[in-house]
Amino acid sequence: MADEQLTLGRFLCFAIYSANHAFNRVYKPLLDKLGLTYPQYLVMVILWEDDDQTVGRIGERLYLESSTLTPLLKRLEAAGYLRRERDMSDERQVRVRLTDSGRQLRGQAAVLPGCIIEASGLGIEKLQQLQGDVSRLRDALMTFGQDDEASGK
Amino acid sequence: MADEQLTLGRFLCFAIYSANHAFNRVYKPLLDKLGLTYPQYLVMVILWEDDDQTVGRIGERLYLESSTLTPLLKRLEAAGYLRRERDMSDERQVRVRLTDSGRQLRGQAAVLPGCIIEASGLGIEKLQQLQGDVSRLRDALMTFGQDDEASGK
DNA sequence: GCATATTGAGTTTTTTGCGATTTAATCGTG
DNA sequence: CACGATTAAATCGCAAAAAACTCAATATGC
Numbered sequence: 396m397a398d399e400q401l402t403l404g405r406f407l408c409f410a411i412y413s414a415n416h417a418f419n420r421v422y423k424p425l426l427d428k429l430g431l432t433y434p435q436y437l438v439m440v441i442l443w444e445d446d447d448q449t450v451g452r453i454g455e456r457l458y459l460e461s462s463t464l465t466p467l468l469k470r471l472e473a474a475g476y477l478r479r480e481r482d483m484s485d486e487r488q489v490r491v492r493l494t495d496s497g498r499q500l501r502g503q504a505a506v507l508p509g510c511i512i513e514a515s516g517l518g519i520e521k522l523q524q525l526q527g528d529v530s531r532l533r534d535a536l537m538t539f540g541q542d543d544e545a546s547g548k
Numbered sequence: 549m550a551d552e553q554l555t556l557g558r559f560l561c562f563a564i565y566s567a568n569h570a571f572n573r574v575y576k577p578l579l580d581k582l583g584l585t586y587p588q589y590l591v592m593v594i595l596w597e598d599d600d601q602t603v604g605r606i607g608e609r610l611y612l613e614s615s616t617l618t619p620l621l622k623r624l625e626a627a628g629y630l631r632r633e634r635d636m637s638d639e640r641q642v643r644v645r646l647t648d649s650g651r652q653l654r655g656q657a658a659v660l661p662g663c664i665i666e667a668s669g670l671g672i673e674k675l676q677q678l679q680g681d682v683s684r685l686r687d688a689l690m691t692f693g694q695d696d697e698a699s700g701k
Numbered sequence: 702g703c704a705t706a707t708t709g710a711g712t713t714t715t716t717t718g719c720g721a722t723t724t725a726a727t728c729g730t731g
Numbered sequence: 732c733a734c735g736a737t738t739a740a741a742t743c744g745c746a747a748a749a750a751a752c753t754c755a756a757t758a759t760g761c
Contacts, residue, residue, distance in 0.1 A: 405593060405661050407668070407675050408571045410682040412590070413611050415568040417689035418561045419749085432716065437565070440558060450740060458569055461740050463718050470716085487726045487739040508558050514692035515560070515685055522556050525681055529563040532678065535669035536570035569718095576719095585747070604709060614710050616748055623746090640709045640756045 411529070421514050425507055429500060435471055436504070438464075442477065442493050443501045449488045450479075458537075476500060564682070574667045578660055582653060587612075588624055589657070595630065595646050596654045602641045603632075611690070629653060 422433050431439065434457075441456055442448065454464050468491060471477050476497035482488040515522060575586050584592065587610075594609055595601065607617050621644060624630050629650035635641040668675060 403661070403665065403672060403675050403679065405664075407679040407682070408575070408664060409590060410679045410686065411564060411568050411571060412586075414682050414686040414689070415564050416611050417686045418564060421689050421692060422561070423750090433565075434717065437562060440562075451738090458566055459717095460719065462720075462742080465741055467717075481740095485727070485739085489740065508556070511558075511561060512556065514689050516688035516692070517685065519556060521681075522560050525685065526556065526560040526563045528674075528678055529560070529567050529682070532668055532670065533563065533567040533570045536567070536574050536667050539574060539667035539669070572718095587747075602709080603711095613749075615712080615750070615752095618711055620747080638709090638757070642710065 418511070421511060422507070425510060429503055430474060431500075434459075434467060436507075438467065438471065439476065439497065439500065439504070442491065442497065443504075447490055447492050449482070449490055451488070453491065471497075571664070574664060575660070578663060582656055583627060584653075584657075587616075587620060589660075591617075591620065591624065592629065592650065592653065592657070595644065595650065596657075600643055600645045602635070602643055604641070606644065624650075 419433055422436070426433060426436055429436075437457055438453060441453055450461055450464055450468065453459075453468075454461060457464075468477065468479055472479055475494060477494060478492050479489050480492070482490050512519075512522065517525070572586055575589070579586060579589055582589075590610055591606060594606055603614055603617050603621065606621075607613060610617075621630065621632055625632055628647060630647060631645050632642050633645070635643050665672075665675065670678070
């Protein structure tokens, strides 16, 4: 029973870990053409959905700290895809906005999700269900972490 | 239809990406006590299952290249958990073997999977099903990548 | 038996990611 | 208003991961 749990628990985390790698490998050649890395692509996706967000808000959605995002955003700024400007009314915040070049990239990136769906070899329903299950798992894991902090300290 | 695909494909990869992060965060405090990182833990798990493997074989099972594994294995060697020795009969290969200290670590790591199962908040059946689904997704993505190389080049 | 191809690890460099600390701006309270 | 507390982002230092490339050992073809 204990051994059974051992095996199961180990393998779900490994399945997620290796599936993440596999996604990376499929995305890599496609993203190379756009000059983006995978985390950079995720930031662009967020901005294509809602332009003009603060660093903190982007971090909330991607679960990343400012220490990770700041250099990443600077690289995207250097590539000409976005601008970083202090908010007028609250100068602690930095607002991130797409440039024309960044908006144009969206068209070129539009083929990506289709490629991924094809590569997954799964139907839309199954993909949708998996996305829901994995997202709920993530939320449970994150909640657990917070509980731990609250009770442990 | 095209837009629907866009959203789905994007979010499944993000669900996996963020779930992987969440696993990392849950594992981190537990692994810190053992002086291991998450990928280092995965290597140890493989060696606990089958000791005395080559770098290449470990890479096959974890889907990692030697460029990733070599530095990682050197750190584990420096920590005293394993030894790396050239194979006598084929000196291109390096055989990786646990030390006594590395074998002892298994006992301390035994609590981890239970913690992860608890953190996931899911039942054994659901975990098992998810593990299967995500593993199959990974295999499909990897097969696609290989097809791509074979036909594309 | 020798030249070439292939294989297996290692090296180098860039990006990612986190924790701890720092700086600057804003908020609250007296 | 002024003081300290809080917030947002940036910086620094570090470990890790991934890709491109190199190097050495073995295998293969002639």
